[in-house]
Amino acid sequence: MKILVVSLLRLGDFIQVTPVLSGLSHRFPKARIDVLTHKPVRQLEPMLPLVTKWWTLDRDELQSGLGRAEIPMLTSFAVLKEQLDVVNLENYDLIINLTQTQFSGWICGYLQSQGKLGLAFDVRGRALFHSPWFRYLDRRAQIKSEDIFNYTDIFLQACEVQYKSWPLTPTFAGQNEVKALNLARKPTLVAQLFTSDDKKNWGRSAWIEFIQRFKAQEPAWQVVLLGSPQEEARVREVARETGAHVAILSLDGALALLQRSDVLVSGDTSIKHLANASSIRVLELSLGSSDFLRTGIYKPDSLILQGKLACAPCPHSGACSQPTHACAETLRPETVALAAQALAHADWKTLNEQSRANGQVTYLRTRHLETGFWFAADMAVGHPLRTVEAIVERCTWKFLLNQEFKRPLVEFGSETVRLENEIERLLPGSSRAPLLTHLDFMEEETGRRHDTAARALSRFAREQAGRAFDLSQIRHQQTQMEEDARQAEIKVKLIRSLKTRLMEST
Amino acid sequence: MIETITGDKGHKVIRRAGRLLASGSDPVAEAIAWLARRRAFLDKVKTVFVLGLGSGYHVNVLLSATSAHLVVIEPDAALIEAVAAIHTFPKNRVRVECVSNSRSLRAAVSVREGVKQSFVVLAHPPSQADRKDLFADCAAQLNGRDWGSLTWQWKLKEGQMLDSTPRVDGHTALTIYDLEQTELVQNSEERERMLIKALRELVK
Numbered sequence: 001m002k003i004l005v006v007s008l009l010r011l012g013d014f015i016q017v018t019p020v021l022s023g024l025s026h027r028f029p030k031a032r033i034d035v036l037t038h039k040p041v042r043q044l045e046p047m048l049p050l051v052t053k054w055w056t057l058d059r060d061e062l063q064s065g066l067g068r069a070e071i072p073m074l075t076s077f078a079v080l081k082e083q084l085d086v087v088n089l090e091n092y093d094l095i096i097n098l099t100q101t102q103f104s105g106w107i108c109g110y111l112q113s114q115g116k117l118g119l120a121f122d123v124r125g126r127a128l129f130h131s132p133w134f135r136y137l138d139r140r141a142q143i144k145s146e147d148i149f150n151y152t153d154i155f156l157q158a159c160e161v162q163y164k165s166w167p168l169t170p171t172f173a174g175q176n177e178v179k180a181l182n183l184a185r186k187p188t189l190v191a192q193l194f195t196s197d198d199k200k201n202w203g204r205s206a207w208i209e210f211i212q213r214f215k216a217q218e219p220a221w222q223v224v225l226l227g228s229p230q231e232e233a234r235v236r237e238v239a240r241e242t243g244a245h246v247a248i249l250s251l252d253g254a255l256a257l258l259q260r261s262d263v264l265v266s267g268d269t270s271i272k273h274l275a276n277a278s279s280i281r282v283l284e285l286s287l288g289s290s291d292f293l294r295t296g297i298y299k300p301d302s303l304i305l306q307g308k309l310a311c312a313p314c315p316h317s318g319a320c321s322q323p324t325h326a327c328a329e330t331l332r333p334e335t336v337a338l339a340a341q342a343l344a345h346a347d348w349k350t351l352n353e354q355s356r357a358n359g360q361v362t363y364l365r366t367r368h369l370e371t372g373f374w375f376a377a378d379m380a381v382g383h384p385l386r387t388v389e390a391i392v393e394r395c396t397w398k399f400l401l402n403q404e405f406k407r408p409l410v411e412f413g414s415e416t417v418r419l420e421n422e423i424e425r426l427l428p429g430s431s432r433a434p435l436l437t438h439l440d441f442m443e444e445e446t447g448r449r450h451d452t453a454a455r456a457l458s459r460f461a462r463e464q465a466g467r468a469f470d471l472s473q474i475r476h477q478q479t480q481m482e483e484d485a486r487q488a489e490i491k492v493k494l495i496r497s498l499k500t501r502l503m504e505s506t
Numbered sequence: 507m508i509e510t511i512t513g514d515k516g517h518k519v520i521r522r523a524g525r526l527l528a529s530g531s532d533p534v535a536e537a538i539a540w541l542a543r544r545r546a547f548l549d550k551v552k553t554v555f556v557l558g559l560g561s562g563y564h565v566n567v568l569l570s571a572t573s574a575h576l577v578v579i580e581p582d583a584a585l586i587e588a589v590a591a592i593h594t595f596p597k598n599r600v601r602v603e604c605v606s607n608s609r610s611l612r613a614a615v616s617v618r619e620g621v622k623q624s625f626v627v628l629a630h631p632p633s634q635a636d637r638k639d640l641f642a643d644c645a646a647q648l649n650g651r652d653w654g655s656l657t658w659q660w661k662l663k664e665g666q667m668l669d670s671t672p673r674v675d676g677h678t679a680l681t682i683y684d685l686e687q688t689e690l691v692q693n694s695e696e697r698e699r700m701l702i703k704a705l706r707e708l709v710k
Contacts (some may be wrong), residue, residue, distance in 0.1 A: 061546055063708045066682045071546060071626060071652040073680060074659055078624035079550045081701055106704035110697055123696040125703070 001031040004092045005117070006108055008057065008099040008198075011251075016295060017098045018154055018168060018277075021050050023161025024096075026419070031119035032374070036087065036107075043251050050167045055087055057107075066249070072163035073347040074491075088112050093300050095120075098155050100137050117159060132401040133158035146327060149394065151294050163368070166277035170259065173253030178260065181247055187221045189214060189258060189340065190247075190280070191237060194231050199288030199320055200267045202328050204238060209333035211242040217341050224261065255329065263344050264389045265336070272297055281343050285336065286325045289316045295382070296376055297366060303351065304376055305341050307331055348379075355379035367426070370418040371395050371403040375501060377426055384427045385438045391422055392442070396491040405486060416497040422504065432502055439502075443495045446475075452486030457481045507610070508584045510592065518592045520561045522585060527632050528561035541571055541696040544628050548572045548657045553620035555648055557584055557641045558633025559602060562593040569599060578602045579644055581637055608643045612658060621648070621662050651679045682706050 003024060007014045014037055015433040020031055038245040042056050057080070060425060065076035097108045097118030104126060110118035117130045119138065131134040137154050138462040149157075156163055193207050203302040211223050223244040227235035229437055232248045239246045247257055254271055258264060266282070268290035278300050286292045286306035290412055291313040296304055306312060335358060345374060355363030355378075361410050365375040373394050377387065397428030399405065423435070463469065464474050509521045521527070528548045529536035543565065548554065551574050556565060568576055576599060580586055594703050595602075599688035611617055627648045633643040634654040650656040686702050 058550075061550075061709065062705065065547060065595070066709050067703060068546075069651060069679060070629075070645075070649055071687070072659075073656055074663070075547055075551065075624060075626055076682075076705055077685075077701055078663075079547060080705065082548070082552070082624055083700070084701070101707070102706040103704050106700050106707065121700065121703075123700065138618075154603045322538065 001026065001028055001094070002088070002090060002092045003031050004034050004036060004090070004095045004105055004111070004113070006036045006095060006097045006099060006111075007037055007148065008036070008059070008101065008104045008107065010038070010270070011041050011044075012268075012273050012295075012299050013099075014044070015153075015168070015270055015273035015276075016298070017155050018048065018166055019152055019163050019298075020096075020098065020155045020159050020161060021048070022164045022167040023156055024159060024166055025050055025167075027161050031093075034090070034092075044486075045218045046171045046256060047168045047252055049169070055083070056425075057083065068198050068289060082410065084110055096133075096159060098151075100134070108212065109401075123416065131158045132403065136397070136401055139390055144341050148293050149397070150296060150298065152298050153373050157372075157398070162372075168255060168274065168277040170252050170256035174250065174254075174256040177249050177253030178247075178256040181245065181257075181419065183224065183245060184222055187218070187344070188261040189218075189221055189265065190223055190226050191244070192264065192269055192271040193235060194227065195267040195269045197288060197316070199314060199325075200269075202267060202285055202287060202331065203325065204234075206240055206328060206331070206333050206336075206460035208241045210336050212294045213239070213333060214242075214340055215242070216346065217337060221262075221344070223286050224257065227276065229268050263340060265340055268292075268295060269479050275299070283336070283343050283347070284329055286312070288320070288330070292364065292376055296364075296374070297375055300366055300368045301346070302366040303330055303339060304362075304366065305336065305339060306362045306364070307438070308362055310358055335361060352379050357391050369394070369422050370425075370477065371415065371422060372398070375426075385435070386429055387426055388423060388435060388438065392494060395419060395494055396487060399481065399490045399494070407488060412493055412497040415494065416501045419494075420501050436499060439495050439499045443492055443499070446488050446491045450485060450492060453481060453485035455490055457485055508582075508588045517563070517570040518561070520580070520585060520602060522593075522697060523636065525632075525635060526561075527559075527645055528563050533563040537567040538563050540630070541567050542681055545571075545594050547624070547626045548574070551566060552623040553618070553626050554628045555620060555625055556630060557627065558630035559589050559643055560593075560630050560633040560690065562589040564565060564628075564630050565600060566593060569595070573623075575616075575620065576600045577614075577620050578603050579611065579617075579641075580633070581606050581640055596644075607638075607640065608647050611647055617648075618662055621659050653680065656685075663698070681689050682709055 005021060008018055024033055032052045034055065035051050036055040039056045040056045042054055045054050062076045064079060065071045092113040094115045095108055095111055096116065097104050097115040097120060100119055104121040105121045109122060118134050120128050122128060129138060133154055140148055142216065191207065191211060195201055202259060215223060224247050225235050225239050225244045226247050226249065229248055235246055235248065249257060250402060255274050255277060258275050258280050261280050264275050264280050264282045266286055267285045272282065272284055282297045282299060282302040284297045284304045286304050292304050292306060306326045309327055309330065312327055314321060338354060339351060343353065351363060363379040365379050367375045367377055369375050369391060371391065371394065460478065509555055510518050511521055511532060513519045517533050519526055519528045519530055519533055526638045548571055554568060554572060554574045554576050556576060556578045560577050565576060565578060565665045578600065580602055581604065586602055586604060603616055607615060627645060629645060631647055646652065647655045650659045686706055
């Protein structure tokens with residue numbers, strides 16, 4: 001079997017989907033897995049032996065070919081066509097598009113295979129998703145909502161594979177890069193100073209103060225400033241002010257460094273995603289357009305810090321809406337240094353205390369729920385009931401998008417056992433009485449929503465009968481309404497099952 | 507008048523009507539510098555059109571830099587003969603077309619074959635000084651950024667009959683948006699249209 005995985009976003013986005021490759025290789029042990037990516041992602045090739053063949057598109061070149069007058073009008077078209085025609089000669093059994101963009105949709109529409117998963121346009125321009133999970137991603141990805149899944153989870157669910165591992169390993173060349181740094185064998189904190197987006201940057205002076213404070217707090221530790229060759233000058237500036245070590249490394253070398261270090265402090269970068277392939281503890285600074293709910297550090301027991309600001313996360317495009325870079329200013333260096341120190345010693349009790357004491361910053365601890373999803377738990381636990389709502393909502397979506405309702409025996413019972421275990425882990429020792437009261441409220445509210453949705457669906461069906469309207473539009477509306485009604489129905493059943501379980505165990 | 511002179515480092519260089527067609531001191535270094543500014547698509551296209559034969563050093567450098575076929579457009583037959591005495595280009599890789607006008611350019615078999623697949627056009631300014639209009643016209647034909655040249659190229663690719671009435675003002679440089687809207691794309695294979703739409707996403 002030959003599988004082609006298409007990921008036409010940036011480096012960090014590709015790293016985020018590598019667990020899917022691992023999951024696919026477990027599900028289809030004899031399959032050959034190839035990838036189609038943008039050119040800069042190819043630097044991962046030596047670190048990802050799971051992939052047999054790398055196809056790359058040079059997006060920048062294609063783009064410039066369209067705009068520059070001295071390049072023939074049809075060159076980009078001809079080059080793209082010739083490249084994709086060669087890909088088509090491979091006769092893939094399955095093409096999986098893990099990019100949710102129109103560009104990738106057209107590319108995947110052009111590519112031919114026995115089966116497809118993910119967005120692909122047909123010749124008429126109709127978007128085909130091939131999975132409810134991808135349709136969900138398309139509809140909800142743009143909404144600033146709190147109930148969105150981490151993208152890694154969406155892709156794992158859509159491909160019907162389980163999370164196994166991050167299949168990235170450094171090569172000897174990467175390890176040699178790190179050896180050449182001659183770092184001492186002592187506890188190491190790695191700081192990734194810069195991101196690709198100014199809005200996500202913490203700021204030079206904040207980093208300098210943080211490093212100075214951390215070194216004073218933990219004199220036995222060494223601090224290493226990680227950067228790419230393009231960042232070298234700026235990294236060395238900070239190193240001069242702080243006395244920290246400098247590590248200008250390739251991606252291969254960066255992974256080798258992460259694997260022999262203890263803590264990483266980073267913004268939303270590809271280095272952060274790379275850290276998932278190591279045992280390093282991660283402190284993520286969620287700034288600017290960083291959307292931790294969707295792209296947060298996936299490893300469990302990582303820490304995410306985000307300022308409590310209404311504008312977070314801000315849109316990717318467009319300047320900061322605030323007069324100053326408020327999200328960065330809210331994450332004060334002393335706060336981050338204390339958090340890093342606690343994380344360095346896996347001192348979650350202290351981090352709990354810090355989170356309760358700090359009214360300006362949200363502290364989130366990442367977890368993998370028994371129900372199969374990534375979750376960032378607010379450590380202040382100011383709203384335990386909201387936490388319960390969030391995980392019930394996730395389970396509801398899982399049942400809906402996996403179309404569990406079509407099975408004769410839907411496993412509400414097993415799921416509620418997992419839900420109960422999860423509630424106990426997230427909210428240890430919390431009283432059941434308020435929880436049960438809130439579940440009553442949720443059941444009533446959701447039940448009303450279900451009744452409203454069912455009535456609206458019935459009325460819609462009556463009104464459309466006999467009308468000569470655009471059938472596809474009607475079908476689309478009807479599908480939407482059916483989904484709303486079904487979602488409410490599933491949620492009510494989950495809540496009832498959970499209530500029964502909690503009452504029995506009280 | 508064509509002369510072959512020996513440069514400072516012993517390289518043979520062509521001089522035409524008193525003008526050197528390559529550096530007298532180091533034509534190889536000059537050719538390498540010329541190519542360094544023109545690397546787009548070189549590793550991907552099937553054909554590279556070179557406008558102007560010069561003293562041939564840029565063609566040699568190109569041969570090492572790409573596996574594409576090279577089609578050199580040069581109107582001066584005497585120059586072609588003089589360069590042949592300096593360089594022996596592999597016949598299976600390099601074709602020199604003696605072209606005196608755009609009509610003969612369009613008629614040349616190697617040009618027609620090259621246009622059917624992916625190609626880029628590289629101009630060699632030292633060779634073009636004496637025939638600016640011709641080379642400008644050739645560049646326009648090959649770059650395809652006006653209706654007439656574009657339909658000529660598309661017709662070669664697709665082999666279909668197309669409208670001869672321009673859909674776009676003749677003085678406006680075409681863009682990918684125009685390409686999608688014109689009938690020449692609407693009449694093409696549906697799958698090719700998908701690629702045009704994909705490319706359009708890159709310039710949004």
